[in-house]
Amino acid sequence: MERLGLGPEIVLARNAKLIYGRMSGFGQDGPLARLAGHDINYIAISGALAAIGTADKPMAPLNLIGDLGGGALYLAFGLLAALIHARESGQGQVVDAAMSDGAASLMNMIMGKRIMGAWTDAREANDLDGGAPFYNTYRCACGGYIAVGAYEHHFYARLLDALGIEAEAALRQHDERDWPAMRARLESIFLSLDQASWLSRLQHLDVCISPVLAMGEAHAHPHNQARQTFVTQNGHIQPAPAPRFSRTPGAIQGPPPRIGGDEGSVWRDWDIAT
Secondary structure, rough: OOOOOOOOHHHHHHHOOOOEEEEEEEOOOOOOOOOOOOHHHHHOOEEEHHEOOOOEEOOOOOOHHHHHHHHHHHHHHHHHHHHHHHHHOOOOOOEEHHHHHHHHHOOOHHHHHHHHHOOOOOOOOOOEEEOOOEEEEEEEEOOOOOEEEEOHHHHHHHHHHHHHOHHHHHHOOOOHHHHHHHHHHHHHHHHHOOHHHHHHHHHHOOOEEEEEOOOOOHHHOOOOOOOHHHHHHHHEEEEEEOOOOOOOOOOOOOOOOOOOOHHHHHHOOOOOOO
C-alpha cells in the first residue's frame, strides 16, 4: 500500500475514520522489523517456542501460534476493536499486528504460572506440557492415541478408579515426584487395549478423554458430524466457518478465485474503466 502511495498518513488524511491494518512478523519498529522470518522465528523470541516440545528440544507447533493465533487472529481482533472505536469517536487508527507480539500475548497465562512458581522452564516437566500424567497422550494397542485431560481432581480420581488404580494415587496428583512413575503406569495400561475399546470403556464416565484423530479422520467423528464442523466443498473436506453467528451465519461461498479471475469485478467496484 505504501509503495502505491497509500500509506496510513495519506489515507487517514482523506478519511479520518479509516482503519489501517499492518500485519508483519516482528512489527513496524525495533531492530528486527525489516528482517525476514517465519512463524518459528517469531515464536522463538516470544518465549513460546522454548516451552513447547520434548525434554530434549523445542519443537515447532505447526504454524498455529505465530502466523494464525498471534498474527491473523490478533489482527482481526484489533481491526474490530478499532472499528468500534471509530464508530464511537469518528477517529480511525493504525493497527500494528506483529506475530511476535501476539505470540507473547498468548503466553500470558503460562508466564503468569511461572511468576507464581507453578511453572518451570524445563519442558515435559509441567502440568500442561506433557509432564503431568493427568494431561497427556497415551499410545493404545492399535497404534492410535488417547488424549487425557483429567486436570481437575475429581476427573483424575474417577479415571484412576476406572483403570483399577488405588484411590490413594489420586491424592498425589500434583506431587511432581510421582509423575514419572504414574505416567509409566498409564502408558502400560493404555497399551493393553485398542483406542476404540478405551473409548467404549471410559467416554461415558466423563473423565476428559478423547481419541487423537488424524486430519483425515476428524470429519467422521460423531460430534463433528452432528455439528457439521467440516463441510465438503468442490470435492474436498474442509473446516466450516467459525465461530457461528445466530443472525448472520457464515458459509463457504465457493472455491478460491483464480489469480486475476476477479479482476474485472474489483475494477467495477472501484468504478475504474478497463
